[in-house]
Amino acid sequence: MYLKHLNILNYKNISQAELPFCDGINCFVGPNGAGKTNLLDAVYYLSFCKSYFNSVDSQNICHSEDFFVIQGGFDRSDSDEQIYVALKRNQKKQFKRNKKEYSRLSEHIGLLPLVMISPSDERLIVEGSDQRRKYIDSVVSQYDKSYLEKIIRYNRALLQRNTLLKKSDRLNSGLNAQLDVWDEQMVLLGEKIFDERTAFIEQLVPVFRDFYEHICGGHEAVDIVYISHFQKGDVLEMLRENRERDVILGYTTKGAHKDDLQFLLSGKAVKREGSQGQKKSFLIALKLAQYEFLSRFNGFGPILLLDDVFDKLDQERGNRLIQLVSQDRFRQIFITDTQKKRLGEIVEKTGKENRFFEVVDGAVKIQE
Numbered sequence: 001m002y003l004k005h006l007n008i009l010n011y012k013n014i015s016q017a018e019l020p021f022c023d024g025i026n027c028f029v030g031p032n033g034a035g036k037t038n039l040l041d042a043v044y045y046l047s048f049c050k051s052y053f054n055s056v057d058s059q060n061i062c063h064s065e066d067f068f069v070i071q072g073g074f075d076r077s078d079s080d081e082q083i084y085v086a087l088k089r090n091q092k093k094q095f096k097r098n099k100k101e102y103s104r105l106s107e108h109i110g111l112l113p114l115v116m117i118s119p120s121d122e123r124l125i126v127e128g129s130d131q132r133r134k135y136i137d138s139v140v141s142q143y144d145k146s147y148l149e150k151i152i153r154y155n156r157a158l159l160q161r162n163t164l165l166k167k168s169d170r171l172n173s174g175l176n177a178q179l180d181v182w183d184e185q186m187v188l189l190g191e192k193i194f195d196e197r198t199a200f201i202e203q204l205v206p207v208f209r210d211f212y213e214h215i216c217g218g219h220e221a222v223d224i225v226y227i228s229h230f231q232k233g234d235v236l237e238m239l240r241e242n243r244e245r246d247v248i249l250g251y252t253t254k255g256a257h258k259d260d261l262q263f264l265l266s267g268k269a270v271k272r273e274g275s276q277g278q279k280k281s282f283l284i285a286l287k288l289a290q291y292e293f294l295s296r297f298n299g300f301g302p303i304l305l306l307d308d309v310f311d312k313l314d315q316e317r318g319n320r321l322i323q324l325v326s327q328d329r330f331r332q333i334f335i336t337d338t339q340k341k342r343l344g345e346i347v348e349k350t351g352k353e354n355r356f357f358e359v360v361d362g363a364v365k366i367q368e
């Protein structure tokens with residue numbers, strides 16, 4: 001699959017752009033703050049119906065304007081897909097596939113698989129477990145629509161349980177009876193979520209290790225370990241045993257909403273022990289494994305967006321990364337960089353079709 005052209009009006013600092021892309025490596029080069037990442041984000045928007053960086057939709061409209069429009073023409077398994085999104089201030093966003101508006105945006109998720117690698121992914125390492133759960137959930141729901149439904153239902157049950165806990169000052173038989181209902185719901189759905197997360201991580205980790213080894217040159221042992229209360233025994237029992245404590249705290253301390261991933265480098269937490277370059281390599285390997293996973297599932301390669309990937313990687317790692325993504329299993333790639341010369345030399349080595357776009361103050365010019 002590949003994006004043939006992209007038209008933008010008023011998306012962040014890009015006031016107007018009409019960009020024809022090649023079915024190879026497309027490069028956005030220019031100084032800091034020029035709008036290179038915003039261009040990647042516009043591509044991301046067409047796949048996920050939202051920005052990768054800013055979940056407040058209205059903040060993605062160019063400050064001086066009242067609306068934005070992004071349009072993209074894709075070649076997907078040899079059929080044409082025209083995707084259109086428009087947002088006016090204080091109005092509902094319009095999202096259309098081949099001129100037909102979606103009734104639910106979730107119907108679109110997964111149609112145009114895409115993987116973004118960005119410096120902001122560091123939050124997966126440094127921030128709380130909710131970031132890592134969100135990450136798993138966003139990947140799994142791209143290939144399994146029923147998974148998203150289970151997450152929504154689980155979160156609803158959790159919210160009801162927490163509301164009960166907050167309202168109550170002590171455990172009594174009335175409260176116990178009400179909690180029974182939500183505990184059962186949470187365990188029923190939580191077990192299914194746990195099984196799907198386990199299956200996903202089991203398939204992802206060996207591919208992730210291979211990619212990391214390739215990027216780092218083979219000397220560092222990395223691992224990703226899935227941690228869940230469901231591995232530690234009967235969660236229904238745990239929920240019951242912890243009710244007194246949950247009432248005091250006002251929230252639910254056991255269940256799938258506490259799942260986490262441990263990121264390890266030579267058996268130690270990457271967050272504490274990893275250098276900046278090692279953290280970056282770790283995240284790149286993770287995202288490439290995700291790419292491979294989605295690629296196997298769909299039978300074609302997703303679009304790959306590489307934002308500022310060469311920053312903080314030594315030259316060796318940068319070269320090995322580009323060698324990797326120039327293999328045939330990767331198809332269309334978008335790369336941003338501040339250094340046109342550096343990127344030119346790197347891309348040249350791949351022997352792949354490429355196109356350069358110069359970005360200055362939100363204006364984009366194709367390089368002949």
Ligand SMILES: Nc1ncnc2c1ncn2[C@@H]1O[C@H](COP(=O)(O)OP(=O)(O)OP(=O)(O)O)[C@@H](O)[C@H]1O
Pocket residue numbers: 011012013014030031032033034035036037038039059060061062063064308336338
């Ligand atoms: N809604 C908006 N309206 C106008 N400008 C915006 C809006 N949102 C963000 N910007 C501007 O977009 C610019 C950032 O663009 P972007 O992140 O794409 O830069 P970049 O070229 O990737 O820079 P770097 O090389 O530093 O990563 C900032 O100057 C920011 O002020």
